[in-house]
Amino acid sequence: MTKMIKLISAPLLSLIMLMGLTSAGHAETTVSAEVGFIFNTLLFLICGFLVMFMAAGFAMLESGMVTSKSVSVICAKNIGLFSIAGIMFWLVGYNLAYGIPEGGYIGSFIPWSDSSAIDTGYSDGSDWYFQMVFCATTVSIVSGAMAERIKLWPFFLFAAILSGILYPIVMGWQWGGGWLAEIGFSDFAGSTLVHSTGGAAALAGAMIIGPRLGRFTKSGGVAPIKPFAASSIPLVTIGVFILWLGWFGFNGGSQLAMGTADDAIAVSTIFINTFLAGAGGVMAAATVTRLGFGKTDVVQMLNGCIGGLVAITAEPLMPSPLAAILIGGVGGVIVVYGTKLLFSLQIDDVVGAIPAHLFAGIWGTLIVPATNPDASFSAQLIGVLAVNIFIFIVAYIIWSIMKATVGLRLSKEAETKGTDVSETGVIAYAIRD
Template sequence: MKYKLTLAGALSAALLTAGPALAQEASPEVPANSVYIFNTLLFLIGGFLVMWMAAGFAMLEAGLVRTKNVAMQCTKNVALFSIAALMFYLVGYNLMYPGDDGWIVADVIGAIGAKSIDEVGGNDLATGYSSASDFFFQLMFCATTASIVSGTLAERIKLWPFLGFTVLLTGIIYPIEASWQWGGGWLSDMGFSDFAGSTLVHSAGGWAALAGALILGPRMGKYKDGRINPIPGSNLPLATLGTFILWLGWFGFNGGSQLAMGSLGDVTDVSRIFVNTNVAAAAGAVAALVLTQLLYGKVDLTMVLNGALAGLVSITAEPLMPSQFMAIVIGGIGGVIVVLAVPMLDKFKIDDVVGAIPVHLIAGIWGTIAVVLTNPGTSLGAQLTGIVAIGIFVFVVSGVVWGILKMTMGIRVSQEEEMLGLDSAELGMEAYPEFGKGSQFV
């Protein structure tokens, strides 16, 4: 995502009304209001596609947790999206785009206040887009970061401490680190490149999830007597649906990050981004499909689903510059990463319920490094600096927040509540009441 949008060169006016024969004779200039309209439309379409990813995360997580915890995951995903929407309005947006590095408390206090949202019927053509559309689009990236954390910590974390962490993640932690690049901060100045957020969004969410998983600990029975005990999800068709929803939403995630659609070049680039995004996801899925067959003798559907998502995360740092072949290579390596990283986490007894750490954190790091393979304007040093800086900041701050929550509110449910399931223990309801132990249905 480019940190600052400039007015794109314009579509020929004749292209809006005339056929190809007349287009060649038309003036290359277009009224500023046409540029404004097309750029704004890209923000809005990209924004609601990324918003639809919230449904994808909810369905993916609902399918990969046990039946007794499905309602809790749905509740968390609706709540975290809503909290993100409010916190990004109250603090996050101004904190992310002041043009400074956002390090000190004064920056946070100064960010609180009214947002620059369009007046009714207003059209400040100097910006090249509606400021409300920009706010809407950027909000969706903030919410996505929180969604990543939800799945990793599923089935044993209390609801309210998780939501308390979400308040700080979406209002302060994410906006600060994102401002270093997209707000014109120090990473942008040094040449770090992350087009749509492999590190700024996905790895950041992964670091926050990893800090939480280490402090929270694994689920009961996951690692026992030196063995790793698989805990199957409740609904793989639902997880598959969630993956396809995320795949669809990613076209808005990456395509919208072009930030302009007011010229032939921009529209062409958005189209190229769509193609590269799609083939990277496909390559990640196929790589996981083949590798699980070779390693285990059977295909693992959950690995294939996460392979597709890892391919998407991998290409997110630079979906424009690679050729289609290179996009396939980048996405395919992302799929391999998932298959190898999931058992690695288990060896360290890090319980990641949905595989978000391999998909978003590790594949996000790979995708950010891979930028140097296709973008001659970047350097490995700058990419590694951004990865390390954001990783340290998000992991340390998240660890401190999780630690404080653990000492004050407590973040983990009791053993009895975990055995009963968070649906009943925390919510007093069940996602599938006809299958529950207390069901009165025959």
């Protein structure tokens, strides 16, 4: 037993000595440049694969929210868009964002290549991977909003444009040291740069392609729920839990460092606030739907969680726990009434992506100065307007051109049969007589 204890304790003691930890407390904790490089790289890689796991959450959420005749196509879209985003972000996206001149607007159209060095503080490859999964998340937001009536390959084409060009441009404006960073805009992990970008692109697409057949009545009302019933609420719920888990990587990894005790404490604080904001969004949506509409709407609770998480993403470090709950709670309320607004405008967003990502993302970005004294409301407003107007207008033009050329929408016959039959020929759920 003594020999075993020595075998275990020796490497642990060596690690502690290597890290330079002292009994004087974390204020004096230091590590060598190489050890800092290793820890920072591990943060990117571990948080990166948590964010990648969000792709499974999006696939489950969307598969559960669409009708049972459109599930296989959702699966195809989600694994396809993730693959496309990864290729495009390597081909042009990364350097469009990070090759931008200081205070500039656009980087260079060249593939990413690894140039890792210890003095950069982390492996270049780990940073590429971490940023790539953010890019793929942006595209995932568009998928569900336009479900059940868009053709598969035109969607793939738009996914390539969004991941390879549009998202990297606005990403570079802030995280690449571009003009938004120059004016003091603050978006810690992407309430606007990721979520509003995806939401604005989804809004443009939903407006261009129009609602599903029979979704709205001629008098302006919403059609009865049965023909458009979600295929699996349990699947949606599991998807949201996976997204919630992935969000710890999304926000925690955006600290961008784990080489000091202060960084470790900051990541822990971010985890707490991220969790609490999601919880606030859930309970706010539950309360509002119960008091306002007479029933506790589980779909709005689930989307309220996402709205709360999106809202805290712009600044998950500085708020107090109570402030995080309130910020997330307002995000949940925005999701509920944002959904009603889309209904009144007869904009068909199948999964509720636009209220949860676009509307809640705007709120989360604008409220940053309330908890971060270094942020200004004017810079936040300029950033929100610039990103959303740019993405919406360019996406609207691209969707319009695609509609007039390659075509976006399935035929009425194909839509009636279901996208599984018309687009993949693979039926997700067998229908028994």
